[in-house]
Amino acid sequence: MKTIKTWSKLALVGLTATLVACGGSEKAEDTAKVEKQVEVINWKMVTTWPKNFPGLGTGAEGLAKSITEMSGGRLNVKVYAAGELVPALEIFDAVSRGTAQMGHGGAFYWKGKVPASQFFSAVPFGFTAQEMNSWLHNGGGLELWEEIYEPFNLIPMAAGNTGVQMGGWFNKEINSLDDFQGLKMRLPGLGGEVLKKVGGTPVNLPGGEIFTALQTGTIDATEWVGPYNDLAFGLHKVAKFYYYPGWHEPGSTMEALFNKDAFEALPKDLQLIVRAATRQANAVMLDEFTARNNAALETLVNEHNVILKQFPKEVFSALKKASAETLDEVAAADPMSQKVYNSFKDFSKKVRAWHEVSERAYINARADN
Amino acid sequence: MKTIKTWSKLALVGLTATLVACGGSEKAEDTAKVEKQVEVINWKMVTTWPKNFPGLGTGAEGLAKSITEMSGGRLNVKVYAAGELVPALEIFDAVSRGTAQMGHGGAFYWKGKVPASQFFSAVPFGFTAQEMNSWLHNGGGLELWEEIYEPFNLIPMAAGNTGVQMGGWFNKEINSLDDFQGLKMRLPGLGGEVLKKVGGTPVNLPGGEIFTALQTGTIDATEWVGPYNDLAFGLHKVAKFYYYPGWHEPGSTMEALFNKDAFEALPKDLQLIVRAATRQANAVMLDEFTARNNAALETLVNEHNVILKQFPKEVFSALKKASAETLDEVAAADPMSQKVYNSFKDFSKKVRAWHEVSERAYINARADN
Incomplete structure (x- = not known):
């Protein structure tokens, strides 16, 4: 036989x-x-998330499971949490060289290598989740993202969104721009650059170090994600005021990274399964955050006596002006960033004009008495 | 051999x-x-849409193509436009009895058979697209939708969203509630019931008859979808004022219907492919409408001299009150509608509380100077 x-x-x-x-x-x-x-094709997925990290990590795990099951086991994806195969911030390189065939994280992590990547995760006063998805998939955004990752042998896709985040945790009230002077706040990425412009001191800390830094006074304030994740971190135990809205991350996009050779070696049907599973994961995460944040916010306010506050209008205006200046500077620093920012600005003008008469007009009319 | x-x-x-x-x-x-x-499994998809109908019909066609390609041709879906196999409004029955294995349309069409279905398409002053998707997938909505279609041997899934629609086309200004008295407006479904409550006369006409009805004065006003679809219909040629926002359809959900026996007979991997392709189609349509409405709106205003107007606050307040009464009546009429409405209202309260500090707070702060 x-x-x-x-x-x-x-x-x-x-x-x-x-x-x-x-x-x-x-x-x-x-x-x-x-x-x-x-x-059977076996793939490794490396992520920037701790194991079972709510929303973000579980989203990556759900994506791997979807691909494996939709392919009937022909494409078997095994997930590695941050540090299991490579450290969180090395997943870009690991997927680029093929140590892993795919990754899950956020594009803001790669600004040192690819400055233009910052436009594909969280932009201060930028797109909401719905606007971001529309720019990526119907406004030329994804093609630009592919272009900037191409030299690294990588293919990017949107793979999750948190929606509008919270503005952060403070131990004093923010009544005017003066309250930002000298404020040491954990605020990475473009948001941090904006904070610097209005007199604050941005600090970059990984999630696991935030609680202690705030408790010991190493930092005065922090942002993280939103109620669902912030409650799990216990940030209410070391800060009193919870500010909204998250001007610095109005619709943070998560990314799936694929090694280009590995992706293109897949038969066409598996490529389409990977694309659809990723687009599904992109929606699944937003639906989850949208549904779960309120219960966590109620727990924070009603059980932990957190004081919910909105940033004053004057502060918002200053942050908005500083954000525009920051984005202009980032764009001016390299031609690819300028090209991406031009597309971003052009789409922003159009989609915001439409949302003035649709989304914004509606939710304001619904809220009025 | x-x-x-x-x-x-x-x-x-x-x-x-x-x-x-x-x-x-x-x-x-x-x-x-x-x-x-x-x-090879061959499926027929019947739809409520004319062939190549922008956004809605093309969304259904894209879904069929995705399933066919992701399955590597194992599940081959052939699309039939309205009237090709069965008339538009008979797809529910056709899929129920297995004449076709799947369908694509909108749940509002079935209110005569299943009154509770109305909560799964467009609810006046109800959910935006993001809120609807979150209720369906993380708030118990989809399970209720499955429950009400189960007696018909059908499985429903969300398969597209238009986002906030426009308020409609009028030939006179709407300055107060008096302007709705006796107004004959093409406004089907729950929105029509609300119009009746504030003194108007709702008329139900299929898309193809709207233009002539408005031109000949059979109706005084109409709503359709939004700029992208309305421009294609030429409604600006027979009406002057274009009102916003679409209080009656703030995030209209399209549905995919599946014959339960046919779906359950699929091997598990094909079932998951169908689910992911449908979830993808749900996102694809919203991204497309979000991106395309603005250009069409600009054409309407700049090239066709359409006058863009917002409903006055007083009118909105009256419509909102009438909407709440209408929904209470619909819910009271049968126990399943009441069960669905209770879930809808409960989720609405929570998600709107969250969006007060996130989506709404952000887009207002972004718009302020």
């Missing part, structure tokens, strides 16, 4: 292809030997 | 499964005969 050793055996969900095993020079059997066997 | 006749031959994109054909009592061949063969 011959066996075909290069094929792995797999209890394949649903695939009906049947292998008829032939008996070398023996008498062949009339009854087909039903074994479900196909080539 | 035996052949396995029940399997159809298919040039299958990417599937690497190989059939080794055995020679009955003849000497078996050492070299495997490489043929790519799997069972």
